[in-house]
Each structure stands twice: as C-alpha cells, then as structure tokens.
Amino acid sequence: MAHTYKGKYKVKNRDKYNGNPDDVVFRSGWERNVMEFLDSNTAVDKWNSEDFKVRYFYDVDKKYHTYYVDFWVKWKSGGVTLIEVKPKKQTEPPKVKNPKSTRALNEAFTYIKNQNKWEAAEAVAKDNGYKFVIWTEDELKAQGILKKQPGKLKKLKPLAPYRKKKR
Numbered sequence: 001m002a003h004t005y006k007g008k009y010k011v012k013n014r015d016k017y018n019g020n021p022d023d024v025v026f027r028s029g030w031e032r033n034v035m036e037f038l039d040s041n042t043a044v045d046k047w048n049s050e051d052f053k054v055r056y057f058y059d060v061d062k063k064y065h066t067y068y069v070d071f072w073v074k075w076k077s078g079g080v081t082l083i084e085v086k087p088k089k090q091t092e093p094p095k096v097k098n099p100k101s102t103r104a105l106n107e108a109f110t111y112i113k114n115q116n117k118w119e120a121a122e123a124v125a126k127d128n129g130y131k132f133v134i135w136t137e138d139e140l141k142a143q144g145i146l147k148k149q150p151g152k153l154k155k156l157k158p159l160a161p162y163r164k165k166k167r
Contacts (some may be wrong), residue, residue: 009035009049018048018072025049030085030140031070033062037145038073046074052082056120060109067117069132082121088136090114 009032011021012068026032026049038047052072059066059118071083079092091114094107123130140146 004137005029007032009039010103011035012039016044016046018046018074019051030137030146033140033145034071034083034085034135037143038071043076044073045076048072054117054121056116058116059112067121071119082125082130082132084118084121084132084134085140086114086134086136088138091134091136105159 006025006027009024009026011017014021017024024035028033028137031049035049038044049071050068052069054069055064056067057063062120069082070085073081073083074080083154090110092111094104094111096104096107098104118132122132124130135143135145137146
C-alpha cells in the first residue's frame with residue numbers, strides 16, 4: 001500500500017451496519033473502500049468491521065491471542081463471509097536478502113502471525129458455515145473496489161549511469 005491512513009467511516013445505510021454505526025474505524029484506504037462497497041452493495045444484508053473475534057495460537061511466542069477479522073458480511077443470499085484486507089505481499093513468504101536483518105525477522109514474524117490468524121479464522125468460519133477470504137489488491141481491483149488513481153504517474157525507466165568522459 002502506497003499510503004496508509006486511518007479514520008472514521010460515516011455509515012450511510014445505518015440499518016445495514018451490525019454494530020454501532022457511529023464508531024466504524026478504517027485502518028487503510030483499502031478498508032475504507034471496502035466499507036463504501038459493503039455499505040452501498042444491494043447484495044449485502046448486514047456487515048460490520050473488526051467485531052468478529054477469532055482466538056489463535058501464535059507459533060512465535062507460543063501464546064493465544066485474539067484476532068479481529070476486518071469484515072463480517074451477511075449476504076442477502078444467506079451466506080456469511082469473513083473478509084481480511086491485506087496487501088498481496090503480506091500473503092506471501094517474505095523474500096529477503098539478509099535473513100538476519102531486523103527487517104527480515106519482522107517480515108518473517110508478521111508472515112507467521114498472519115498465517116496463524118488465517119488458519120484459525122478458516123477453521124472458525126468452517127465450524128460456523130461461513131466462508132473466510134483474503135482480499136488483496138487483485139481482488140479489490142477485480143471487484144471494482146480499488147480504482148486506479150486518476151493522474152497517477154507512470155513509472156519511469158531508470159537512466160543509464162552518467163559517466164564523465166576521460167581526458
């Protein structure tokens with residue numbers, strides 16, 4: 001994600017929100033876009049944000065923790081979906097140049113934690129007859145939730161290195 005920010009989302013269809021519609025917080029622009037999508041989608045019966053709890057075991061510290069799934073959605077068709085919104089990069093094992101660096105360790109721990117959370121969420125979803133999905137930028141674009149930014153600059157090709165002429 002290029003620009004991460006958080007704020008309060010103003011729910012427009014208050015009867016669709018399953019919880020306190022005055023206290024809906026997003027933690028990224030992508031989450032805000034999903035909220036707008038769920039709030040305005042006629043196929044959605046009810047939805048909420050960060051209200052569905054999943055208990056998971058974190059393999060690194062060997063302790064149980066609580067994970068709040070980004071979205072719980074009840075569709076008018078009757079099904080329920082638990083949705084996690086994450087950059088695709090965080091759903092894949094980290095690619096590291098220096099495995100002993102602090103950055104590499106943090107990325108590895110984050111990946112393990114996410115895998116532990118998602119395995120637990122998948123099990124809870126299955127036990128309740130729900131579906132658990134992870135929406136990355138690919139799914140968000142495919143559904144029209146993540147639109148191309150207007151006026152976004154194209155990536156430039158790097159220039160050849162400048163070398164002074166020898167005398």
